[in-house]
Amino acid sequence: MLRSLFRILLAALATLAAASLCQVTYAQSGGRAWPTQTIRLIVPFTPGTGMDTIARIVAPKLGERLGQAVIVENKAGASGNIGADAVAKAAPDGYTLMVGANTMLMAANLYKSVPFNPLTDFVPISLGAWGTLMLATIPKTGIVSVADLIAKAKASPGKLTYGSPGIGTPHHMAMELFKDLTGTDLLHIPYKGSAGAVVDMLSGSIDLMFIPIHVGMPYVKAGKLKALAVGSPKRHPMAPDLPTLQELGIKGAEVDMWYAFLAPKGTPAPIVARLNSELRTILALPEVKSAFEKQGLDAASNSSAEMAALMKKDYTRWALIIKKNNISAD
Amino acid sequence: MKIRDPQDFWAGVMFIVFGGAAIFFARSYAFGSAAKMGPGYFPSVLGGILIALGLFTSLRGLVFAGQPVGRFNWKPLLYVLGSIMLFAFALQSLGLVVAIFALIVVSALGGHEFKLKEVLALALILAVGSVAIFNYGLQLQFPIGPW
Amino acid sequence: MEIISNLILGLGVAMTPINMLYCFFGVLLGTLIGVLPGIGPVATIAMLLPATFALNPVTALIMLAGIYYGAQYGGSTSAILVNIPGETSSVVTCLDGYQMARQGRAGAALCVAALGSFFAGCVATVVIAGFAPPLAEVALKFGPAEYFSLMVMGLVAAVVLAHGSLIKAIAMIVLGLLLGLVGTDVNSGVSRFAFDIAELSDGIGFVIVAMGVFGFTEVIVNLELKETREVFFKKVSGLWLTKADFKAATPAVLRGTVIGSILGILPGGGALLASFAAYSFEKKVSKNRANFGKGAIEGVAAPESANNAGAQTSFIPLLTLGIPSNPVMALMVGAMTIHGIQPGPQIVTNQPELFWGMIASMWVGNLMLVVLNLPMIGMWVKLLTVPYRMLFPAILLFCAIGIYSLSNSSFDIHLAVIFGLLGYVFVKLSCEPAPLLLGFILGPMMEENLRRAMLLSRGDATVFFTHPISLAMLVAAGIMLLIVVAPAVRKKREDVFVE
Structure with a gap:
């Protein structure tokens, strides 16, 4: 009896051992200084998300350079707050790192019960990537330009609707910023993730959305969506003809998604510096750049101080928008 | 009044408790209106339905005879x-x-x-x-x- | 004859040795993780994603798709053998499959699941090949109002899942709906019934509830029984299907395939409903309906075919519109983008090799699954002859590990224990857990779509009746409700007269 159970386990074991051949571990016996053990790179979102892909592209390269395995661990939940909180409270010994995004700063302003402070509980290591959002509409609305959109929205306030993958996402906040800067009134229809919002847009249920440019472009090319502008301060190579909101005269309309590498507060400066220099090299590698590009991301890096400044700037900016427009949650 | 179907009676009580708890906790969430339903709308309505179903089940347990609740092991x-x-x-x-x-x-x-x-x-x-x-x-x- | 030339192109891609090898590897791994409760295809695909960097994109996607439908196969194995639904789709397989296993007919149950799935997979492949683009348009006819009405119809169908008291079944659905609301509200961002517990703010995971009320409860209840002392499964009779089995299962497989293929197309949770809908429908139309819930072979054949057909046709919105209909499909999007393919409406024309290669590989993969799984049935059935005193700790262990692996948190395990306790209370009160689970799955989607539809209509509730598809589904739901309730009401009147 026991034998048959054992045999089954053995069979399972053999196949899975084969499976593990696909995976390459870089565990090498470390020596003296940091790092002497496996480093955990926490991703506060589920596998397959943009952030997860960044981590999984960078982790093996970082491991190779540090001579220690860097393992990606998904600690998803509560719009990233569970993972971020775990990192904020982790030992600052350089063995727990995380990938964060500007969503963290938006959420911290939006939810009362965020258990950590995104500015003071982390030491930024470096920026990781920029993502570009594109303002798009459906052909049915007949809107041809941003100016047209503003005119139509002003003519009938609250009539046009826009979707987002959820409250406090960059897509949502970008539109709130747009509303604030242009004095328009658009009705927000939140979704759980962007897939549902895109479906309802294609089927004509909602009119507008800020959508990641690489996701939106295929629909624009197929004539199912109409692109109006990009939210970043510079035009995007994927759609060089598409103007930026700033070019169109909407001052301060600068909305992007960024991703960054962070460590818990108190992580020794030499470790942060070492990680920063390794990440800078990795993020400049052509294969990393092209892997990111396929995800609609532009690999980028900066110094710890620059990253801290960027976080601070965004934090205050979103706090203002959220307060001014009475956006609330919880 | 005698409990004639303990299984139904206690199942009804359980539903009433869950429904009541739902309404109790949902009170702190905005109810909203039909056009703009607040986070409290759906749970309150469901809680009410659950209480009604629970009452019905319990009453049935008083009227019709049925199975006793098995012993907890x-x-x-x-x-x-x-x-x-x-x-x-x-x-x-x-x-x-x-x-x-x-x-x-x-x-x-x-x-x-x-x-x-x-x-x-x-x-x-x-x-x-x-x-x-x-x-x-x-x-x-x-x-x-x-x- | 375009389809034929396209399929030949696809087969040409799918049948290259390297693609066959990876397809086989995918379905094998998928079967294995499907059998292990809790470890789902999402985690596995995510883990293998970076490993596919080096592969040709078609090969990578063929392997990942193989893991997905392989896991569906494997999931039914643990549902039948030990009453643990590892996936939403195998909840209803538990109902009759496990009863069959207890009657010593595990072989027949596994066999019909494998053959039914294979047949459904073949049909679904043809459906995708022939009609993917026009069917994608159907998906776009579904707005929030339509989805709400679809959920209402699904809930009415759920009443049929129970074989005991009707009113208790309805109450269990409502309780399930309420449990589904735990977590952050999509529309307002308010955290509901989470009591400031961060782990609850994304809601309770399906696997946690399913393992609790099905897996843990089942073990406890079995340990109560005296006769489980040695082997509590009756002597295993025949591994293959009898003539009578074939006769009973064939129409069920056909109906299940049709239902699954249709529902799978809808991106907003249609595939989730497939197995439930097929089971409910079968229970209503089958001549053998009295036997449902007690080991009816139709009760395994219909949902298993439906879920495999649905799993496959859910690739339609992905491949033609670029819309992922579930987390696994979202990962497939990730896999495509890693290789520089942006899923969207142009994929069929721009990447014909990828599109047709993947479709053809699904058929190849399904064939491999049958070849792989039929001989394994003997082995699985043998597993049941292991004395229960050694089997049950192992079941508990795999459940616990599976739950932990969901988000690397022991909180989830404790939560599952609470559901185990609740499940035990349900058993003592004769409340069946299957309707609760369906309510639990549908609750959030139902509320989301109701509120979204009302927002979009500015509070005008007539949208549900003015949209033709929505109206049709509500009418269907009403008729179904009448069919379900009428006999119960009549019976109660008889009861009253008897008293």
Whole structure:
């Protein structure tokens, strides 16, 4: 009896051992200084998300350079707050790192019960990537330009609707910023993730959305969506003809998604510096750049101080928008 | 009034309790209107329906005769659920191997027969197999031991 | 004859040795993780994603798709053998499959699941090949109002899942709906019934509830029984299907395939409903309906075919519109983008090799699954002859590990223990858990779509009746409700007269 159970386990074991051949571990016996053990790179979102892909592209390269395995661990939940909180409270010994995004700063302003402070509980290591959002509409609305959109929205306030993958996402906040800067009134229809919002847009249920440019472009090319502008301060190579909101005269309309590498507060400066220099090299590698590009991301890096400044700037900016427009949650 | 169908009666009570709890906690969420439903709308309505269904079930339990509620067998209940909780606690502090032994031995105590040697052998096989499958094969991140 | 030339192109891609090898590897791994409760295809695909960097994109996607439908196969194995639904789709397989296993007919149950799935997979492949683009348009006819009405119809169908008291089944659905609301509200961002517990703010995971009320409860209840002392499964009779089995299962497989293929197309949770809908429908139309819940082979054949057909046609919105209909499909999007393919409406024309290669590989993969699984049935059935005193601790262990692996948190395990306790209370009160689970799955989607539809209509509730598809589904739901309730009402009147 026991034998048959054992045999089954053995069979399972053999196949899975084969499976593990696909995976390459870089565990090498470390020596003296940091790092002497496996480093955990926490991703506060589920596998397959943009952030997860960044981590999984960078982790093996970082491991190779540090001579220690860097393992990606998904600690998803509560719009990233569970993972971020775990990192904020982790030992600052350089063995727990995380990938964060500007969503963290938006959420911290939006939810009362965020258990950590995104500015003071982390030491930024470096920026990781920029993502570009594109303002798009459906052909049915007949809107041809941003100016047209503003005119139509002003003519009938609250009539046009826009979707987002959820409250406090960059897509949502970008539109709130747009509303604030242009004095328009658009009705927000939140979704759980962007897939549902895109479906309802294609089927004509909602009119507008800020959508990641690489996701939106295929629909624009197929004539199912109409692109109006990009939210970043510079035009995007994927759609060089598409103007930026700033070019169109909407001052301060600068909305992007960024991703960054962070460590818990108190992580020794030499470790942060070492990680920063390794990440800078990795993020400049052509294969990393092209892997990111396929995800609609532009690999980028900066110094710890620059990253801290960027976080601070965004934090205050979103706090203002959220307060001014009475956006609330919880 | 006599309870003639204890199963229905107590099931109804359970539904009333859950429905009541839903309404109670939903009171702190905005109710909203039909056009702009607040977060409290749906749970309050569902809670109300559940209470109504519970009342109906309980009343039926008073009118129609039915089955008695079976006796609670505490032994398997406590050993099985306890062993799983023990596993959860042990996993984080003592690692997978210790946690597996704890779960297997304690849950086996809840069975009809307990042969220590057999149980330890089973735990050993499962521990080795699990580490191989989950840690190495599937690359799941479990702490293996307390170290 | 374009389809034929396209399929030949696809087969040409799928049948290259390297693609066959990876397809086989995918379905094998998928079967294995499907059998292990809790370890789902999402985690596995995510883990293998970076490993596919080096592969040709078609090969990578063929392997990942193989893991997905392989896991569906494997999931039914643990549902039948030990009453643990590892996936939403195998909840209803538990109902009759496990009863069959207890009667010593595990072989027949596994066999019909494998053959039914294979047949459904073949049909669904043809459906995708022939009609993917026009069917994608159907998906776009579904707005929030339509989805809400679809959920209402699904809930009415759920009443049929129970074989005991009707009113208790309805109450269990409502309780399930309420449990589904735990977590952050999509529309307002308010955290509901989470009591400031961060782990609850994304809601309770399906696997946690399913393992608790099905897996843990089942073990406890079995340990209560005296006769489980040695082997509690009756002597295993025949591994293959009898003539009578074939006769009973064939129409069920056909109906299940049709239902699954249709529902799978809808991106907003249609595939989730497939197995439930097929089971409910079968229970209503089958001549053998009295036997449902007690080991009816139709009760395994219909939902298993439906879920495999649905799993496959859910690739339609992905491949033609670029819309992922579930987390696994979202990962497939990730896999495509890693290789520089942006899923969207142009994929069929721009990447014909990828599109047709993947479709053809699904058929190849399904064939491999049958070849792989039929011989394994003997082995699985043998597993049941292991004395229960050794089987049950192992079941508990795999459940616990599976739950932990969901988000690397022991909180989830404790939560599952609570559901185990609740499940035990349900058993004592004769409340069946299957309707609760369906309510639990549908609850959040139902509320989301209701509120979204009302927002979009500015509070005008007539949208549900002015949209033709929505109206049709509500009418269907009403008729179904009448069919379900009428006999119960009549019976109660008889009861009253008897008293």
